Amino acid sequence: MGSLAVVRDIRSPRSVDTPAAAADYQQDLLAEYVLARSAHGVTDATVRGDLAAVEEFLTWAGCWAWEVTSRHGDRFLAEAQRGKAVKTRQVKAARIAGFYRFLEIRYQGEIHALTRHVVASPIDAVNRPTNGGEFAVRLPPSVGELVGFFARWRDGLDEARKWRTAARNYAMARLIGEVGLRAAELCGLCLDDLHFDHGTLGKIHVRLGKGARGSGPRERLVPMLGDARPLLVWWVGEVRGGFGDDFDRPRAPLFPSERGGPADDDAFRQALAAAAAQHLRGSVRILSPHVLRHACASRLYGEGLGLAAVQQLLGHRWLTTTMRYVHVSAETLEAEYAAAAARAGARFTGR
Numbered sequence: 001m002g003s004l005a006v007v008r009d010i011r012s013p014r015s016v017d018t019p020a021a022a023a024d025y026q027q028d029l030l031a032e033y034v035l036a037r038s039a040h041g042v043t044d045a046t047v048r049g050d051l052a053a054v055e056e057f058l059t060w061a062g063c064w065a066w067e068v069t070s071r072h073g074d075r076f077l078a079e080a081q082r083g084k085a086v087k088t089r090q091v092k093a094a095r096i097a098g099f100y101r102f103l104e105i106r107y108q109g110e111i112h113a114l115t116r117h118v119v120a121s122p123i124d125a126v127n128r129p130t131n132g133g134e135f136a137v138r139l140p141p142s143v144g145e146l147v148g149f150f151a152r153w154r155d156g157l158d159e160a161r162k163w164r165t166a167a168r169n170y171a172m173a174r175l176i177g178e179v180g181l182r183a184a185e186l187c188g189l190c191l192d193d194l195h196f197d198h199g200t201l202g203k204i205h206v207r208l209g210k211g212a213r214g215s216g217p218r219e220r221l222v223p224m225l226g227d228a229r230p231l232l233v234w235w236v237g238e239v240r241g242g243f244g245d246d247f248d249r250p251r252a253p254l255f256p257s258e259r260g261g262p263a264d265d266d267a268f269r270q271a272l273a274a275a276a277a278q279h280l281r282g283s284v285r286i287l288s289p290h291v292l293r294h295a296c297a298s299r300l301y302g303e304g305l306g307l308a309a310v311q312q313l314l315g316h317r318w319l320t321t322t323m324r325y326v327h328v329s330a331e332t333l334e335a336e337y338a339a340a341a342a343r344a345g346a347r348f349t350g351r
Contacts, residue, residue, distance in 0.1 A: 016064075016114050025114070026065050030054065033102050053095035057122075065103070066117040073122030077129065089129045097123035139327060140295035143302075145282040150174055152279040164242045168255055168263065169271040171235040176289055178228040180296035180314045183265040183289035185209060189254040191240075191247060194232060202229050209315045220315050225300070265289075297325035 016022040030051065037047045058065055060080050061072045073096070081089045100121035103111065111119045141149065153170055160166035172186050181189075181204075188208035196202040202224040209218040224232065236254075241247070243256040253262040269288060276287035284291075297310050305313075311322040 022064055026058075029065060029103065029107065030099075032106075033099055036102060036106075049091075050095045050098065053092045054099045057092070057096050064115075065099075066111045066115045066119045068100075068122045070120070070122050070124055070127065073124070074127050076122070077127055086129065093123045093127075093129050097121050097128070139284060140291050140298060141280065141282055141284040141287070143295075143299050145280065145284065146177060146295055149276070149280045149287075150177070153275050156279065162258075164239060165258060166271075167235075167239045168243075169268060169275070171231060171239070172255055172263070172268055173272050173275070173289075173292060174231050175228060176292040177296055178226040178231065179204065179222050179224070180293045180300075180310075181206065181222065182210060182293065182315070183268060185315075186289075187253075187255060187262045187265045187268065190251045191236070191254050192251070193254065194236070196224075196229070196233075199223065201225065202232075204228075206315065218315065220312070222313060225313075294325050294327065297322065298327045301326045 016025050033054075034047055034051060037050060038044075042050075057072075057076055058068070060076055061068055063072075073093075077089060077093060081092065100119065100123070103119045104121065108119050111117060140146075150170075150173075153173075157163060157166050157170060175181060176183070176186060185206050185208055189204065189206070193205040193207065194202070195205065198221075204222040204224060206220050206222055207217060209220050240254070240256075243258070244260070246252045255263045257263050257267075272287055272289065272292075276285065280287055293314065297314060300313070301307065301310055307319060307322060307326065310326065311319050314322060314325065316322045316325075
């Protein structure tokens with residue numbers, strides 16, 4: 001972004017008569033987009049991500065920004081992004097579309113006058129990646145199906161080629177099922193984040209909680225609900241030492257990898273998917289850390305934990321986000337949500 005720090009005044013003469021002039025003009029458009037995003041209040045990290053996605057696309061397209069067509073968008077998403085995670089493709093498509101929306105709003109007339117091209121977004125309703133993100137319904141396995149799944153997985157640990165790694169993946173998955181941590185939060189836990197003597201149940205200090213819109217990590221304390229405490233006692237007391245005698249080292253990872261350092265969340269996701277394919281029975285056969293979070297939220301709510309408490313446990317900023325995680329009857333959920341809204345309203349009015 002340092003090369004974009006100096007931006008020519010928008011009233012400066014423009015030209016695309018030569019490749020060098022066209023390159024300068026395109027660089028000016030990118031620079032002004034960065035300034036506009038910054039003025040909007042977007043964090044530097046998000047701006048860098050936006051710019052990287054746009055530059056990646058333009059480099060791949062091999063033409064100027066105003067010469068791009070929807071066919072370039074089709075091929076970029078189908079070819080250059082093949083094999084990438086759905087969320088990655090969605091984010092890149094949204095960032096590219098955002099840049100072209102900026103061009104259409106502010107510079108469409110000028111671009112046409114200079115280049116005779118009508119600038120249009122290469123990302124449209126036809127090729128935009130289908131939303132499989134946070135608004136998709138993720139129906140989790142039932143409580144009984146998960147109980148059977150974890151029982152079969154643990155019974156099969158003795159047959160695993162790498163027992164310690166298999167036991168680690170099992171413990172990580174069980175912990176998500178009990179208290180709903182995210183995979184990245186789980187991999188970021190350290191031994192000194194466990195506080196067995198804090199409160200009646202003990203607490204887990206989640207230091208790397210997901211922040212909202214680039215606000216940075218949001219810490220929270222998560223109680224060791226359900227079987228989380230005996231699970232962690234087993235893991236720390238009987239298994240964790242096999243990965244190394246580093247219990248006294250500050251910030252030693254709770255779930256280490258075989259090569260040192262914390263476990264990799266992608267490797268854990270793959271291990272969980274493989275375990276589900278082998279041990280999970282029932283209508284839901286594909287399991288991810290996120291689906292386990294949904295299962296945890298649904299189970300705890302069904303056991304009587306209030307919606308606001310589930311929200312705090314999962315680290316959600318908005319109650320409406322938590323509502324999408326809880327899979328119970330619509331009538332029950334609406335009644336709980338209405339009660340929570342009434343309590344919030346009463347606090348606001350001082351009644």
